[in-house]
Amino acid sequence: MLSEFDLSAIYLTFKLAGLTTLILLIISPPLAWWLARSKLFFRPFIESLVALPLVLPPTVLGFYLLLSFSPDSYFGGFWMQLTGSGLAFSFSGLLIASIIYSLPFVVQPLQSAFVNLDKNYLEVAATLGFSPTKTFYKVVFPMTLPSFIIAGALGFAHTIGEFGVVLMIGGNIPGETQVLSIALFDHVETLQYEQAHLLSFSLLAFSMTLLILIYGVLQKRQKRLNNA
Amino acid sequence: MPKSIFKAQLKFNLKKQGLFDFVGQISTQGICGIFGDSGAGKTSLVRALIGLDNDFMGEVLFNGQVWQDQHHFVKTENRAIGMVFQEPRLFPHLDALGNLKLALHKNSLYSIATLATLLDFEMLLDKKVAELSGGQKQRIAIARAILTAPQLLIMDEPLSSLDKHSRALLLPFIKQLAKQIPILYITHSMQELFYLSSNMLLINNGKIEAIGEPQQLFLDSTLSLVKHAHSGLLLTVEKLSWDESHAMLQGEVDGQAIFLTIDKMIGEASLQIKIESKDVIIATEKFPHSSLQNCLTTTIEQIEHLSASHILLTLNLGEQKLLAKITVKSLLQLKLKVGLSVFSYIKAVSIIGETS
Numbered sequence: 001m002l003s004e005f006d007l008s009a010i011y012l013t014f015k016l017a018g019l020t021t022l023i024l025l026i027i028s029p030p031l032a033w034w035l036a037r038s039k040l041f042f043r044p045f046i047e048s049l050v051a052l053p054l055v056l057p058p059t060v061l062g063f064y065l066l067l068s069f070s071p072d073s074y075f076g077g078f079w080m081q082l083t084g085s086g087l088a089f090s091f092s093g094l095l096i097a098s099i100i101y102s103l104p105f106v107v108q109p110l111q112s113a114f115v116n117l118d119k120n121y122l123e124v125a126a127t128l129g130f131s132p133t134k135t136f137y138k139v140v141f142p143m144t145l146p147s148f149i150i151a152g153a154l155g156f157a158h159t160i161g162e163f164g165v166v167l168m169i170g171g172n173i174p175g176e177t178q179v180l181s182i183a184l185f186d187h188v189e190t191l192q193y194e195q196a197h198l199l200s201f202s203l204l205a206f207s208m209t210l211l212i213l214i215y216g217v218l219q220k221r222q223k224r225l226n227n228a
Numbered sequence: 229m230p231k232s233i234f235k236a237q238l239k240f241n242l243k244k245q246g247l248f249d250f251v252g253q254i255s256t257q258g259i260c261g262i263f264g265d266s267g268a269g270k271t272s273l274v275r276a277l278i279g280l281d282n283d284f285m286g287e288v289l290f291n292g293q294v295w296q297d298q299h300h301f302v303k304t305e306n307r308a309i310g311m312v313f314q315e316p317r318l319f320p321h322l323d324a325l326g327n328l329k330l331a332l333h334k335n336s337l338y339s340i341a342t343l344a345t346l347l348d349f350e351m352l353l354d355k356k357v358a359e360l361s362g363g364q365k366q367r368i369a370i371a372r373a374i375l376t377a378p379q380l381l382i383m384d385e386p387l388s389s390l391d392k393h394s395r396a397l398l399l400p401f402i403k404q405l406a407k408q409i410p411i412l413y414i415t416h417s418m419q420e421l422f423y424l425s426s427n428m429l430l431i432n433n434g435k436i437e438a439i440g441e442p443q444q445l446f447l448d449s450t451l452s453l454v455k456h457a458h459s460g461l462l463l464t465v466e467k468l469s470w471d472e473s474h475a476m477l478q479g480e481v482d483g484q485a486i487f488l489t490i491d492k493m494i495g496e497a498s499l500q501i502k503i504e505s506k507d508v509i510i511a512t513e514k515f516p517h518s519s520l521q522n523c524l525t526t527t528i529e530q531i532e533h534l535s536a537s538h539i540l541l542t543l544n545l546g547e548q549k550l551l552a553k554i555t556v557k558s559l560l561q562l563k564l565k566v567g568l569s570v571f572s573y574i575k576a577v578s579i580i581g582e583t584s
Contacts, residue, residue: 123280124317
């Protein structure tokens with residue numbers, strides 16, 4: 001069976017992935033909307049910045065994050081003053097890193113959904129007197145709901161699987177920063193293959209179930225739309 | 229409080245470099261038709277008026293409120309307008325009722341149930357948008373625009389792609405509706421224009437060419453409308469009655485009797501007919517021994533040369549006018565001149581009904 005050590009890692013991983021996804025689903029829609037609609041000259045720059053974690057080795061990102069988390073840096077110092085504790089090797093630091101690392105996985109599906117959203121419906125909403133907020137909740141969100149589901153699922157799954165960044169900034173503190181992927185690495189390093197098998201298979205089964213559920217729901221919806 | 233809702237003042241001066249230059253002022257009471265060829269700028273004008281196109285420079289004033297000037301631009305959602313686009317544009321993620329509920333404003337003159345009865349879509353309320361036909365969708369789209377309690381309703385060729393049933397239902401409905409909400413009605417159909425509107429904006433080549441009553445503008449030979457007018461004019465026939473013995477509809481055009489062939493008596497007291505200019509025969513003496521039924525006494529008001537062989541006569545009936553296209557040879561033979569009284573025999577009449 002899974003040891004207490006493993007269960008604590010699993011709990012921490014889900015807590016991290018859940019919080020990361022929640023925060024990303026709050027900050028990504030406005031960002032994706034802006035990226036989809038803005039004609040400002042510096043938009044490509046912001047767009048590249050968001051996409052950077054897709055191409056950068058996680059260790060590079062982790063290294064720069066580690067530097068900025070140091071209490072000697074502006075950001076790290078500011079955080080220290082604000083909260084009284086450091087960011088490096090803490091859960092908060094891990095959360096910030098995860099948000100940055102998983103950002104493109106949530107922003108990009110939303111951005112492409114917003115780009116493809118028929119502008120005619122937004123015009124109708126305006127002529128019906130809807131405020132931008134009402135237009136978002138009553139028109140944009142329901143019409144792009146599948147993309148929100150995909151974005152959330154990708155953000156969640158990607159956070160569960162992260163390793164390099166965690167290794168650089170989180171270290172390996174049980175109950176604080178020791179997530180699943182790190183615990184698994186630990187088991188292999190110490191030749192506890194049985195534990196490693198159990199953990200790996202649990203993660204594999206979970207990921208597969210999650211994806212089947214999401215794509216199944218999306219397919220049903222697509223079928224309904226096609227038949228209608 | 230004055231009921232400004234019945235009467236709207238719309239004043240605008242909108243420019244888009246090298247493309248459009250719209251200047252005008254209309255006091256709409258009822259329906260103001262916006263007429264012009266395709267590509268003339270009808271849709272561009274209304275999009276600019278309601279703020280969907282912010283590339284236009286200039287001013288728009290509605291009932292004294294500034295909608296746009298050098299320093300202000302009121303967003304479309306804050307202009308208290310209703311818009312019916314050429315396509316229905318219903319939200320696909322909602323059913324018919326959902327679309328209507330979302331638009332419903334507390335000040336709406338009509339309830340969803342009333343509109344469902346008037347526009348005959350009670351049975352469609354629980355239908356998904358994709359299950360509806362084009363005509364059904366457009367009826368719901370019109371109801372949706374009315375439910376927002378607009379101070380000005382804009383309709384962009386709402387009937388152009390509809391089935392006969394929907395058109396027959398909607399034309400009289402729109403005419404009635406205009407008694408409560410002023411309407412700007414874009415159309416390229418002369419029939420719709422004459423049936424609905426008392427006032428029109430003529431758009432030609434990106435500019436407002438004229439503003440006035442349709443009857444008058446169509447007779448003004450200095451306007452671009454003249455090419456439509458050449459084919460014939462619309463007349464209003466009043467005091468309709470059913471002639472049982474001949475199974476024909478009898479009526480009067482400026483006091484002169486006219487007979488129309490129609491399947492059945494219609495409910496209204498007046499209707500509009502179109503007489504093509506090539507279907508008018510001019511005679512200086514009556515000729516009773518013919519099958520022609522309709523003869524109107526007219527005065528020649530204007531003689532205009534269309535080509536080397538043909539001329540166009542403008543004939544005065546009293547208040548309304550008739551156009552006749554005849555050959556130069558006939559003109560010379562009959563010695564026609566301005567001011568002369570002639571008999572105009574009508575070969576064919578088309579009736580502009582609700583189902584036109």
